[in-house]
Amino acid sequence: MSEIAKESTEEKSLNFIEQIIEEDIRTGKHEGRVLTRFPPEPNGYLHIGHAKSICLNFGVAQKYGGGTNLRFDDTNPVTEDTEYVESIKNDVQWLGFQWVNEFYASDYFDNLYAFAIDLIKKGLAYVDESTSEQIASLKGTPTEPGTNSPYRDRGVEENLDLFERMKNGEFPEGSRTLRAKIDMAAPNMIMRDPIIYRIKFAHHHRTDDKWCIYPMYDFAHGQSDSIEQITHSICTLEFIPHRDLYDWCIDKLEIFPSKQYEFARLNLTYTVMSKRKLLQLVNEGHVTGWDDPRMPTISGLRRRGYTPESIREFCDRIGIARRDNLIDVSLLEFCVREHLNKIAQRRMVVLDPLKVVITNFPEDTVELCLSENNPEDPNGGMREVPFSREVYIEREDFMENPPKKFFRLAVGQMVRLKSAYIIRCDEAIKDEAENIIELRCSYIENSKSGNDTSGINVKGTLHWVSVSEALPIEIRQYDRLFKVEDLASAEGDFKDHINPNSLEVITGYAEPSLKEATVDTKIQFVRKGYFCLDTDATSDKLIFNRTVGLKDTWGKVAGK
């Protein structure tokens, strides 16, 4: 980051979390210490919404001289897996963040069990033998209070015994739960004697078969924060009602007082952002996997060609607040273009070829043209691009009956072939069906790029590829996965709105230097967009993903 950029961030107004932290530092809370945590459940891949949370959690900690723990919230063995753990760690690091400690809620199962016993001893928890249906019906509704369970007033000794036997596996799954004894008439439904432990004879990815009882989120999260002495536990808005219980547990257990703060999660236009829905897209084959380049997952964006810098910039620009939001996906695209424009290597690739024969250029001659790798980077250097009598240009760069401001090729019109010569179109050759199959052009001999003494000024510059040297490549062009802007308020199932044309695969013709591309190389196909080598590519078959197209003001004009 440059000094100027650093200064401008410092001058930026604080978001409400930063204001709270600065106030806490000012008043000496926790001796000014700041420790946050990022707490993913390992039951899916991270997405751009998690990136917002990661940037917030790691970002504020970094800003105020603190740190962040990575803590896997693995209290439900049924849905969780180590595959997810690995992908999550990889994604966080790829985004550019490093945690202080790698922890697991399951590391605290012994502590949590002891906390439960403490609660029982304090007369604040009891073993309930009601079925889940009974528990639900006794819970009441938002407008009516609940009813006490018949098991609510068991003695401490009986509860202790029963809970231990639950732990020992003496009772079948679902037959008993441990409930906090709070208030069945509480206006906050969460506080109506919440279940804090349940029986699950499931294999846990870390504790194996040691446990057959597992704590619920509400009995694990706050205590885990407390054990780690997290100062600011940042989560999303839907956890607001849980804060009462978070505080209740910490209060009754008399443990370190971590505090929960909530911000609004990210929503993106034309995108779904729930792990459940993303998993469904994967499982039902609407995409090829969690890292399909159309997915809003970190791994999908990475494969698509997004950079960590651009995602961080995006998260910075969208801000942090407490109101629901729906961010225009064009802001994400703006951020990636902004970064890629600075770093991408320029290369010429024709996506929809039209052959041009330069009739006054000698046959069997290949002339090398020097072309800049990146006009934004003075040290980017040059490369050689072969030029010959036959080249491909983009079919859309020629028009038989051009409109007034068409600066490209038409019979009688001149254009520059980028980094090469100015050519004039003399004739368009058609087949029997009147399709244009070839252009006959002549080049202006003294117009070569760099040594142009022709004095001719042309309005248009086209990218091109020499036919004999052209390298065929597969190009995957992506469109938005969904057809509607706001999936949350769209009618019907979200899958009804899948865009059937979200992937278009074509063959393009590339200048030879594209052979050297690696998965990490960011490339701009001149005048077309930003692309990167796909992980499916082999040395025999080059495959490129379109990260994002270039801003296309002509397309807009022509489309009118």
Place this chain on the structure above:
RNA sequence: UGGUGGAUGGUGUAAUGGUAACACAGAAGAUUUUGGUUCUUUUAUUCAGGGUUCGAGUCCUUGUCCGCCAACCA
């Protein structure tokens, strides 16, 4: 409608009782060997009513609309 959180241009975010601003998107123009980039210019905003105040997006009040909460999910 029980609780709870929220409402500022098309979309986000700021303004912390004192000129409603910044970015994206949109529009117009200049530059350009990428119709890209860059640079100008520009359209458009405080949910509604009442109140406090010299002064209200901000405080009070009434209402409207939106989100979330009745999983042995997180």
